Amino acid sequence: MHIVADANMPGLEPFAAMGAVTRVEGRNLTRQQLGDADVLLVRSVTRVDAALLAGSRVRFVGSATIGTDHVDLTYLQQQGIRFAHAPGCNARAVAEYVLQAVLLLCQAGNRSPRGASVAVVGLGNVGHRVADWLADLGMQVRACDPPLAEQGYSGPYRLESLDAILDADLITLHVPLTDRGDHATRHLLDADRLARLSASQMLINTCRGPVIDNQALLASLQAGQGPATILDVWESEPRVPPSLFEQVLLGSPHIAGYSAEGKLKGSQMLYLAFCDWLGVTAAPAPQAARNGIIRQAVANEEDLLRVLQVAYRLAVDHQALGNSLGAAEPATAFDRLRKEYPVRHELHDWCHQGEIAAPWQRIMRRLFARD
CATH class of the missing domain: 3.30.1370.170 (Erythronate-4-phosphate dehydrogenase, dimerisation domain)
Incomplete structure (x- = not known):
């Protein structure tokens, strides 16, 4: 069995025990590089669709990520290609990043997070953990997740509309990137919504860059009217506009979830799905030692x-x-x-x-x- 995997993925030893593993640069992976691969393992920088897979032997695709916006799931289903991903694998790492970001934003604004209101947009694996942690920090959590509301959510947070919670002291985004349907998230914070935010508010984005209209955010920040902002993700990745970078309080290169444990957990989740697909028993995961x-x-x-x-x-x-x-x-x-x-x-x-x-x-x- 031939397995092609993103060079940034750790923990591929269990896969190597079941076939030959070829590591590739994920962002520019081509059909030619796939060769005779049976299995493809990627991260979020690889677009997986007909252009990449047509005519290949790939029957299993795994993405060691939470989101799936880089994968044409309909095409995979039509071709009978098994797909697996890793929801929640880096939830703890992102929550630690957000918690530190909140403390730094409050420190810069000479304010305390305790008693402040926070709007958590998206209550998936990451968002719910962030909400729990910020509640334990002493913040007043407000939440928005329309798809979850439609499913009959009955958790600890009252769900509100996005427009209703834009007056929160802090807004933190944890939604997938979607372009279609009633709850599309591309430019969820568009120019009109950004115009409603003030310089006394705070904004964190650790999900996907295009969830915020970056040009509108830049204009708002340059005018001195936008919120104090921390961005881990950028609409034009891998290109980060210097003008926007200069306006944010802090920025990072899409690494909020880049803990060693989170990346390893993502690989392990794919390995378990891979073994299930093959109908074989998975080897036990190694136990991490304390630091x-x-x-x-x-x-x-x-x-x-x-x-x-x-x-x-x-x-x-x-x-x-x-x-x-x-x-x-x-x-x-x-x-x-x-x-x-x-x-x-x-x-x-x-x-x-x-x-x-x-x-x-x-x-x-x-x-x-x-x-």
Whole structure:
């Protein structure tokens, strides 16, 4: 069996035990590079459709990602090609990123997150975890997810329309990118909705760049009327407009979910689906070892931020992305940042020691729980 896989995917050893694995650069993968592959494993940068697969031997496609907007699911179904992806694989990593982003935005605005309102747009695997964590941080969570509302959602959050929650102190986006249907999300925050936001508000996007109209956001920020913004995703990826980068508080190269554990979990989820497709027993997943001990008392937001920054510093990625914009080929440099991304572990790989004041105990339990 011949398996073609994105070079950025870790944890392919179980696949290698079942066939020959060829690693490729995912963004520019061509039909010719697929050759006689039976299996294709990708990430979000590879467009999987008839143009790539027509005439190939591929019968199984796996995407180690939450979203599926890069995959023509209808074509795969028509061709009888099995598809698997990894919903929720990096939910914890994204939640840690968002929590740090919230603290940094509040720090920059000389305000506390406790008691502030947050609009969580999209209550999937990532969004629901973010909502739970921000509620434990002491924020007043408001939520929006029209498809979930239509399915009869009965969870802990009251669902509202997007227009109803645009007055929240913070808006964080966690929706898939869709172009069709009653709840399409491309330019969900368009010029009209962005015009309703003020400089006293905060905005975070870690899902897909085109969910925000980036040109309208740029105009709003340049006019001094837009919200304090942190972007991990960009509409024109892998090209990041320097003008927009200069206007955001912090920006990163689509790595919010790039923890070692999240990427490995994505590969493991595909491996389980692959074994199910073949009708064979999957080998057990290896157990990760803990990194060590974090000794830090937590009495306020600054202490909590210090704990988060033991594992990850958003400002480091901001600087790296800013430096890449001066490269001869910024788009190539953007992809290189992702390909050569340093190992980043989730906080539950550490043990915490230190006194925790009552207001911070719930969120600290979340951060270090192995779930």
